[in-house]
Amino acid sequence: MKVNIEIDCTPEEARAFMGLPDVSKANSVYVDNITKAMKGVSSPDQLQELAQQLAPMGQMGLKMFQSFMEGGMRGQGSKSRSDDD
Template structure:
């Protein structure tokens, strides 16, 4: 037996329902700081060096995040469309 439940809500409603904290203010500060820092970047090497410094856990954290995103993207392709 297969049951499908579809919930139509905003991200804020979902966060509240799941009991997760609202981190939008912290995210805004982080994005503003990154945007300000990126204004001085003039080459790819500078950008890579900056990302390695800023990323949580440095280069290892960045690689883990890339793997996570790649796996998440691949699972999205193997969902409904693969059965059709």
Template sequence: MKINVEVDCTPEEARRFMGLPDLTPVHDAYVANLTETMKNGVSAEMFESMVRNWAPMGEAGMKLWTQLFDQGAKRV
């Protein structure tokens, strides 16, 4: 037996139904901060620090990304 249930709702309605928190204020603050930083200019050191924080597995992840970018630059 196979039963299909189709739910028609917005992402906001689904979030509320599942009891997930509304992170809109956090997102807005993050975007405002990032926009302000970009307006003031980003140095190479700031960019590297940002990417290092985003990279999974810390230093090993950063090394992987560096290798990928190096390989991509060699193909051009």
């Protein structure tokens, strides 16, 4: 048996419902700092240097995150198939 529940709420309401913290102030500070840093970028080389500073693991970190997410999705998919039986 499957039951689907659809909830119509804002992201703020969803965070409060799940007990997650409000990170809007931290996000504002982060966006402001990124905006200030981007104002000084005038060439592709400077942009690449900035990107490397922001993501120290760069491409390797992105690939690790991607494989982590894919592994989680595979694990979730096999679990949900066995639950349906």
